[in-house]
Amino acid sequence: MREVSLAAWLIVEAPSTLRATERPSGASMAGQDPTLSTDHPFYDVARHGILQVAGADQLGRLIVTFSCCRMPPSHQLNHQRLLEYLKYTLDHYVENDYTIVYFHYGLNSQNKPSLGWLQSAYKEFDRKYKKNLKALYVVHPTSLIKVLWSIFRPLISLRDKNQGELIPPVLRATVTYLKEKGLRTEGLFRKSASAQTIRQVQRLFNQGKPVNFDDYGDIHIPAVILKTFLRELPEPLLTFRAYEQILGITSVESSLRVTRCRQILQELPEPNHAVLRYVADFLHAVSQESIFNKMNSSNLACVFGLNLIWPSQGVASPSALVPLNLFTELLIEYYEKVFSAREAGR
Structure with missing residues (x-):
């Protein structure tokens, strides 16, 4: 078979x-x-x-x-x-x-x-x-x-012991490793890694085998793996349905944008919300070390915007990049405020 x-x-x-x-x-x-x-x-x-x-x-x-x-x-x-x-x-x-x-x-x-x-x-x-x-x-x-x-x-999937939510093993492995050893790496997520090595690591995850990133001696490998995982999902983590809503974030008054972000996230399916929160929490931690890694919330948003949301047909137009990146930046910069409403409503 x-x-x-x-x-x-x-x-x-x-x-x-x-x-x-x-x-x-x-x-x-x-x-x-x-x-x-x-x-x-x-x-x-x-x-x-x-x-x-x-x-x-x-x-x-x-x-x-x-x-x-x-x-x-x-x-x-x-x-x-x-x-x-x-x-x-x-x-x-x-x-x-x-x-x-x-x-x-x-x-x-x-x-x-x-x-x-x-x-x-x-x-x-x-x-x-x-x-x-x-x-x-x-x-x-x-x-x-x-x-x-x-x-x-x-x-x-593995269960997140702190949040009681499901986190894909690839995300858990890469985020855990990067939190421990990569938060102060300059240019984290901006640099590439060996394509051959990336494919090798993918095969290990594909076969359900353990991956020890220490064996590769390159902190950018788990970073690339994380980005690639998000980018290769059949549907973006923020879902196709939310795409048009996110494009409208630039028309919202600045003081109300965080509230609008919360409203959009309220409509996400529970698994999507759980994984997005996990990723945003990590990226927020990365931004807190920007004095060392040079990756503030704006820089991270430029990297992750199109890895979290894209249109169902074709590719995002150049004009769409501004609201997509802005929305992602808000998720990272105001992580605690953006994700607090759903928790409070439970």
């Missing part, structure tokens, strides 16, 4: 590891398990064959598949029961290494769960289910799935 890459940064395993070598006698990939009894505690859900234990990969790890094409219309399936069935099934296997293969084909407006259900599902799958999950393959992804994967990364 071939793995479908959603975002090269977030792929967990090489595709060659996913080859079913055996299948339990009771598993049927063609539909309902023929051995399924009506006495099964989740017979009403299990009978559809949405979830299957498909055997093991070549490394001996159990493969669990989830097939959207087998989901009946929403009025015929209790999605809360589906969530409970998912947990019930995984509870039998999570103490050992396992792999999940998610087949997105077949999900449509008639059978897809609500966003609220997805949020509930995410909260339910805690560390118990993450610790031994070695690979998550998404087959036949749509553009929406690509965006959600890049930002949300269900089951695999």
